[in-house]
Amino acid sequence: MAFYKIIEGTFHVKGYAPDGDSIRFRAKNQANWNFLNFPSAAGKKRLFHQLRVEAIDSLETHYEGVRQPNAFALAALERMLELIGITDLQYNLMFSTVVSANDGAPGFIATAGFDRYERPISFVFPHGVGLTDGAEMEAENLPVEHSVNFALAHEAIVYPTFYTTMEPVVIQKFREVFRTAKIQRQGLWAIDRTGGFRLTHPEVVQKDVILMPKIFRRFISFFEARASISDFGTYYKTSWDDKIEVHGEVKRLRDFVEWDAKKQFFKLTVSPEDMIFLPE
Secondary structure, eight states: OOOOEEEEEEEEETTTBBTTTEEEEESSGGGGGGGGSSSSHHHHHHEEEEETTTEEEESSSTTTTTTOHHHHHEEEHHHHHHHHHHEEEEETTTOOSSSEEEOOOEEEEEEEEEOOTEEEEEEEEEESSOTTOEEEEEESOOGGGGGGHHHHHHHTOSSEOETSSHHHHHHHHHHHHHHHHHHEEEEEEEBOTTTTOOOOOOTTTIIIIOHHHHHHHHHHHHHHHHHHHHHHHHHHOOOOOOOOEEEEEEEEGGGGGETTTTTTTEEESSSSGGGOOOOO
16 A cells, blocks of 8 residues: 655745645645655755646646637636636636636645656645645545545546556546546536547647547547547557556557558547556
């Protein structure tokens, strides 16, 4: 059972480009970061850490110069900041950067590790949830139900993204709330098209359909590499090689894709909440 480090600090967005699953955080006690044992000197000395918010994935606002439909992307970001206590947001004209805000809201994170970019993988908590700075907690005792992560999942404005590095007890709690929202067709689940849509033009995934951000990013990589949609059938079979655990069995992402070239119809045959990705 993994232990999570509880770190008190402040959240920051002014001058940055946050989204609904990523935000900068400064620890009140810098020594708490020693728990993560960052491999680089920069990671050890960094005052402001970009967090990767655990278990969720919000729609992309600025991925490779493109974005997904903006309503749910901004909804996730602004709801996260509201829960943390950051208010009075003003954006640049492209809505990609926060130029002004009531910044530096206090709160806590719980983290047990970092990703390949040395971003602490974290559960985010607003101030006043009863956590203690510097404490270490087992996953089964961590109050994830009171986290911002869980609230965004419950409100159905983000997608699930689970990794095998997550504790099963935590995955199950999030899976249940995602599954309930999906069954009731709440929020983005009412218009989710991850399970199937016609891919007739590159702008379909940017403007017309709501789908799991991980799948969206794979489509953007395809369009950057190939000029014709007719190439998709060959491309995904050789390039969509993410390893995924589904019901205890590990396969590749491409194994869960169906492509009808004649109808230009894409279908993902597994539900997002059932996918557990192996870290890259």
